[in-house]
Amino acid sequence: MEIRIAGLRKHYASEGRIIKALDDVDLTIPSNQIFTLLGPSGCGKTTLLRSIVGLESPDAGEIRIGDEIVYSSARHISVPTEKRGLGMVFQTYAIWPHMNVYDNVAYPLQNRKVPKEEIRRRVAETLAFVQLEGFENRPATKLSGGQQQRVALARALVAQPRVILFDEPLSNLDAKLREETRKELKTFLYDLQITAVYVTHDRVEALALSDTIAVMRAGRIIEIGSPKKIYFDAESEFVADFIGRANLVKAVVREQLSGTTIVDSAIGRLACRKGNFSPDSHVTLCLRPEFISLTRGDHPGTNVVQGTIASMVFVGDAFEGEIRVGDQHLLARIEPETDLAVGDEVGFQVSPDHCLLVAG
Amino acid sequence: MTGRHSGLTLLLIAIVGFLTICPVIMLVFGSLSEGLTATGTFTLAKYIAAYTDPALLEVIWNTVIFVGGAASTATALALFLAYLNIRTDIPFKFIFGIISIIPMMIPHLLFSVSWVLLLNPSNGILNLILRQVFSLHHAPFNIYSLPGMVLVEGLLDLPIAYLIIAPAMASFDASLEESSRVCGASTGKTIFRITLPVLRPAILAAFILCIIRGLASFAVPSVIGMPGRIYVLATHLYQMVSTGFAADYGKAAALGMSVLLAAIILIYLYRYLTSASDRFVTIAGRGYKPTIIKLQRSRIPLFLILGFLSFILIILPVVVLFYTSLVPYSMVPSMRAFSMMGLKHWIEVLNDPISLLSLKNSLFLGVFGATIGIVLSIFVAYVIVKVRSRSAGVLESLSFLSFSFPGIVIGVGFMWFFVRTPLYATIWALLIGYIATYLPYGVRPLSSAFVQIHDHLEESSLVAGASYLTTLRRIVIPLLVPGIVSGWVLMATMFVRELSLSVVLSRPGTEVLAVQILRFSEDGLWGKLSALGIMMIGVSTLLVLLVNFIGRKFRPVDR
Numbered sequence: 073m074e075i076r077i078a079g080l081r082k083h084y085a086s087e088g089r090i091i092k093a094l095d096d097v098d099l100t101i102p103s104n105q106i107f108t109l110l111g112p113s114g115c116g117k118t119t120l121l122r123s124i125v126g127l128e129s130p131d132a133g134e135i136r137i138g139d140e141i142v143y144s145s146a147r148h149i150s151v152p153t154e155k156r157g158l159g160m161v162f163q164t165y166a167i168w169p170h171m172n173v174y175d176n177v178a179y180p181l182q183n184r185k186v187p188k189e190e191i192r193r194r195v196a197e198t199l200a201f202v203q204l205e206g207f208e209n210r211p212a213t214k215l216s217g218g219q220q221q222r223v224a225l226a227r228a229l230v231a232q233p234r235v236i237l238f239d240e241p242l243s244n245l246d247a248k249l250r251e252e253t254r255k256e257l258k259t260f261l262y263d264l265q266i267t268a269v270y271v272t273h274d275r276v277e278a279l280a281l282s283d284t285i286a287v288m289r290a291g292r293i294i295e296i297g298s299p300k301k302i303y304f305d306a307e308s309e310f311v312a313d314f315i316g317r318a319n320l321v322k323a324v325v326r327e328q329l330s331g332t333t334i335v336d337s338a339i340g341r342l343a344c345r346k347g348n349f350s351p352d353s354h355v356t357l358c359l360r361p362e363f364i365s366l367t368r369g370d371h372p373g374t375n376v377v378q379g380t381i382a383s384m385v386f387v388g389d390a391f392e393g394e395i396r397v398g399d400q401h402l403l404a405r406i407e408p409e410t411d412l413a414v415g416d417e418v419g420f421q422v423s424p425d426h427c428l429l430v431a432g
Numbered sequence: 433m434t435g436r437h438s439g440l441t442l443l444l445i446a447i448v449g450f451l452t453i454c455p456v457i458m459l460v461f462g463s464l465s466e467g468l469t470a471t472g473t474f475t476l477a478k479y480i481a482a483y484t485d486p487a488l489l490e491v492i493w494n495t496v497i498f499v500g501g502a503a504s505t506a507t508a509l510a511l512f513l514a515y516l517n518i519r520t521d522i523p524f525k526f527i528f529g530i531i532s533i534i535p536m537m538i539p540h541l542l543f544s545v546s547w548v549l550l551l552n553p554s555n556g557i558l559n560l561i562l563r564q565v566f567s568l569h570h571a572p573f574n575i576y577s578l579p580g581m582v583l584v585e586g587l588l589d590l591p592i593a594y595l596i597i598a599p600a601m602a603s604f605d606a607s608l609e610e611s612s613r614v615c616g617a618s619t620g621k622t623i624f625r626i627t628l629p630v631l632r633p634a635i636l637a638a639f640i641l642c643i644i645r646g647l648a649s650f651a652v653p654s655v656i657g658m659p660g661r662i663y664v665l666a667t668h669l670y671q672m673v674s675t676g677f678a679a680d681y682g683k684a685a686a687l688g689m690s691v692l693l694a695a696i697i698l699i700y701l702y703r704y705l706t707s708a709s710d711r712f713v714t715i716a717g718r719g720y721k722p723t724i725i726k727l728q729r730s731r732i733p734l735f736l737i738l739g740f741l742s743f744i745l746i747i748l749p750v751v752v753l754f755y756t757s758l759v760p761y762s763m764v765p766s767m768r769a770f771s772m773m774g775l776k777h778w779i780e781v782l783n784d785p786i787s788l789l790s791l792k793n794s795l796f797l798g799v800f801g802a803t804i805g806i807v808l809s810i811f812v813a814y815v816i817v818k819v820r821s822r823s824a825g826v827l828e829s830l831s832f833l834s835f836s837f838p839g840i841v842i843g844v845g846f847m848w849f850f851v852r853t854p855l856y857a858t859i860w861a862l863l864i865g866y867i868a869t870y871l872p873y874g875v876r877p878l879s880s881a882f883v884q885i886h887d888h889l890e891e892s893s894l895v896a897g898a899s900y901l902t903t904l905r906r907i908v909i910p911l912l913v914p915g916i917v918s919g920w921v922l923m924a925t926m927f928v929r930e931l932s933l934s935v936v937l938s939r940p941g942t943e944v945l946a947v948q949i950l951r952f953s954e955d956g957l958w959g960k961l962s963a964l965g966i967m968m969i970g971v972s973t974l975l976v977l978l979v980n981f982i983g984r985k986f987r988p989v990d991r
Contacts, residue, residue, distance in 0.1 A: 127891050153894040160895040166888035170910045179906075180896035227896065 075101040080133030093119040095291035111288035126153035159228030174208035180231040344427035363426040364404040371419035451868035455845030462848035463685035478682035503642035505586025510593035539929035540651040546749035551575035555762040576660025593638040600634035648838035650932035688841035699836035757962035777959035790948040802924035809874030817882035839932025857939035881915025917983035
């Protein structure tokens with residue numbers, strides 16, 4: 073089910089200042105996709121999610137789910153949460169501690185006055201789907217973190233909602249479990265073909281799970297696109313920096329060629345991914361550490377940068393290296409079994425496709 | 433969410449406002465009127481009469497000594513006990529748990545009476561024993577004195593002071609002390625330079641709460657003070673309204689205004705201190721343990737002190753009452769006394785129509801009053817904790833206000849109100865008065881229960897398609913059961929033993945247990961008093977056990 077949001081606004085007053093949690097947000101969430109709202113804390117992503125589900129009432133704007141208007145300030149419509157027919161997984165899971173697993177999952181169906189026999193059947197089906205068969209009588213408080221997460225998912229899915237919403241559902245799990253659960257969640261959602269809105273501040277989670285990512289900042293959506301587009305071809309410096317580790321270097325556009333844009337930067341003249349900039353405009357060159365592969369000595373050819381290794385920190389799967397190029401410091405990923413050492417003269421050649429230009 | 437609840441909030445403000453503000457307004461109104469029946473004529477005569485009374489100066493002096501002495505005693509003892517429990521390796525720590533819950537078990541009135549039975553100058557049991565042993569001509573102790581009053585009230589307020597100081601002591605960050613030790617200070621120096629100053633807000637809060645309780649206390653001043661002709665403000669007021677021929681409610685209201693004002697100022701000071709102490713005391717929520725000090729040689733002597741304290745706090749009062757209810761008249765425990773024991777007093781009480789009526793009334797007020805009180809408390813606590821709008825803040829202040837109410841004073845205020853309604857001299861007047869005065873005792877445990885219910889638990893129920901009422905019934909209420917049980921128990925036991933409000937509002941036909949016990953005490957009928965007193969303890973204990981049992985049944989899943 074498609075969600076269309078128009079002109080959604082929500083302002084808070086806090087300590088004498090107005091905080092714009094939602095600043096006239098226009099957004100269309102396509103149906104049967106995993107759509108992620110990504111942004112730093114306080115960017116308004118959770119407020120947007122809670123407005124969709126009806127737990128937060130916006131100041132102005134309109135929200136449609138499918139053909140139904142669930143909120144409209146102009147028409148004075150505000151469908152209460154319980155009538156919106158959605159499913160949601162909360163950050164804390166919100167598993168009711170006084171009920172067992174069966175009662176927790178059966179609850180949405182009981183509220184929809186589904187016959188008892190069917191409730192039993194559908195709860196069993198859903199629990200099987202999230203791989204929790206046989207847990208029906210387990211008290212909610214006797215579940216591990218990962219199991220609680222799956223009960224919360226089962227509860228959100230059991231009534232076959234039009235849309236399922238996730239509010240940072242993995243942030244309470246430890247790192248290892250988070251990775252496993254993320255993969256599981258991806259499989260579940262892929263099998264379901266359901267519209268899912270997912271809120272997170274974790275860029276890896278967003279990249280791994282989503283069909284589409286919307287990056288938010290200060291109550292506004294600043295960029296929407298597929299994970300690859302956001303990662304390789306961001307339009308703003310903020311998005312490029314937020315979605316991954318990036319070396320940001322000031323540059324000036326010199327020339328537009330057929331497939332590339334030539335810039336002069338603090339690390340030399342480089343051919344970059346084609347960007348729509350006029351000559352002499354000031355831009356930021358974004359170079360991700362993982363695309364810098366260093367070798368010792370001088371490099372022949374074009375698009376080459378030469379420097380000295382200033383420091384190397386071992387972080388397990390790689391070294392985080394820092395290279396001094398003139399006055400500029402660049403982060404680079406160095407293979408763990410390298411024979412490079414601090415002080416070595418090094419160089420790298422970079423493909424124009426990995427040199428992203430953003431405004432600013 | 434707030435829009436949905438603004439109607440509820442306003443309704444609750446109206447109800448709680450009526451319960452708490454109405455008696456205060458009536459008190460003001462009454463203090464400026466001629467008399468209960470001749471209201472409306474404005475006069476300052478009552479103020480002049482009340483404040484130019486030559487006896488007032490002595491009454492105030494007595495009150496200051498009594499209240500200040502009792503609060504100091506209680507706070508010092510509580511500090512000592514809390515330190516022993518939390519910071520030392522004293523044995524049998526479960527005793528501290530018992531000390532902190534005895535106010536639920538033994539009503540203040542009976543505790544005071546048991547000390548009279550032990551230490552009154554004419555036939556107090558302990559005095560009689562000492563006279564026999566040392567062949568003295570006079571009783572060595574006289575409980576009917578200011579020091580006697582201070583001692584008993586201090587012991588009575590000890591548990592409440594302990595309940596404030598002990599948690600603060602437990603959440604104390606031990607590294608503050610450890611760094612003092614590292615800097616070269618001894619254990620003793622660390623206690624006085626670091627521990628006590630950091631705990632100052634909690635200690636002050638306990639002290640102030642004890643002062644408020646002392647101002648409101650009626651059991652000790654009436655049972656111990658009045659026979660010795662030592663009057664404090666509470667008994668001074670009681671005299672004005674209880675002397676049958678010339679009851680002067682206007683004069684009482686005029687003087688009561690000052691007491692109430694002092695109590696309200698103190699309660700807001702208390703609240704300021706407790707909210708400030710949250711910021712002050714450094715709390716580490718990581719389940720660490722404060723360093724335990726090894727007592728070594730002083731371990732046994734300190735334990736003996738603790739043992740003695742718990743003996744006189746818990747065991748002695750009950751034993752004395754039980755013994756007195758069985759012997760025909762006050763006598764030293766001996767073979768002869770045991771051979772003369774019988775159920776004479778019990779049978780007399782059970783055949784006394786007024787005692788039976790008071791038993792019935794108190795049971796009704798306890799069960800029915802606490803039930804209504806707790807229903808109101810659920811809604812009030814919900815709005816205070818979950819709605820958090822500006823009007824919810826007003827509600828919180830209102831519901832907290834009655835925590836300061838001295839029963840006698842507020843009883844006079846209610847008197848002015850009820851006398852012009854058909855509720856006058858009915859049991860409903862007592863019921864309304866009780867709920868108004870003791871509402872904070874229900875709201876507090878429920879507020880902390882609501883705090884523990886994360887908003888997401890309710891929100892996920894709404895998302896799952898449940899209406900607001902269904903959410904309340906299926907999610908919120910079941911999770912509240914422990915809070916409801918403790919709130920109900922607290923209110924019911926308070927209501928069964930209620931004295932200070934009842935002595936003003938109770939009329940022939942609406943006698944309650946505590947008032948009947950006070951009458952027995954005024955007439956010196958100790959045997960009957962003890963029998964009825966033990967029945968009162970029995971009723972309270974039964975209610976506590978019953979409700980805990982029901983509460984357990986309401987929890988579908990074992991936690």
